[in-house]
Amino acid sequence: ELKVEQNPLFLSMQEGKNYTIYCNYSTTSDRLYWYRQDPGKSLESLFVLLSNGAVKQEGRLMASLDTKARLSTLHITAAVHDLSATYFCAVDMKTSYDKVIFGPGTSLSVIP
């Protein structure tokens, strides 16, 4: 059974600082996703990573994928308050059906 772990689960950081969220998964997977969720809202797609060594950047967020280590990172550069949200990684287990397994989420709070 595919398991997805994230750490840390809770992160409080000051504006202007850098930090990294880690996502580990237990079995081989085709795709890895990062989503953002604001309180009481739905999920917003941030990145889709397909291959080993893939790196994608959008604004202050950069995601990378190491399929051999089964590890993805979401790096936050010079955090701003607007980045406060819960970030989920999810892994696509394409076996006999498409099943996307989500991690528990990392609740990020950026403090002025």
Add this chain to the structure above:
Amino acid sequence: DAGVTQSPTHLIKTRGQHVTLRCSPISGHKSVSWYQQVLGQGPQFIFQYYEKEERGRGNFPDRFSARQFPNYSSELNVNALLLGDSALYLCASSTRGRYNEQFFGPGTRLTVL
């Protein structure tokens, strides 16, 4: 273009009742997935439908069922509601292509009393 839409937005039911949740995918998307998100947790996969066929089912009891219509919209049905079914129910649509990027609807907040 319209995104994924879901109805109703909020719903309050009592234990033992039945509920139907509806989802309309993004135009051109033939795959619809349903997720249950309990407060403070990540979404849990319930079903995936593609071309009107069930392609995947998560670890949910038979009280949960779904279907997809010819226009690719979908319904999630839950029978004999339990207090533990209270959650945000999310629908996501995708093209099921190489990226399989899922776009989520706003969700239906179900409260079971």
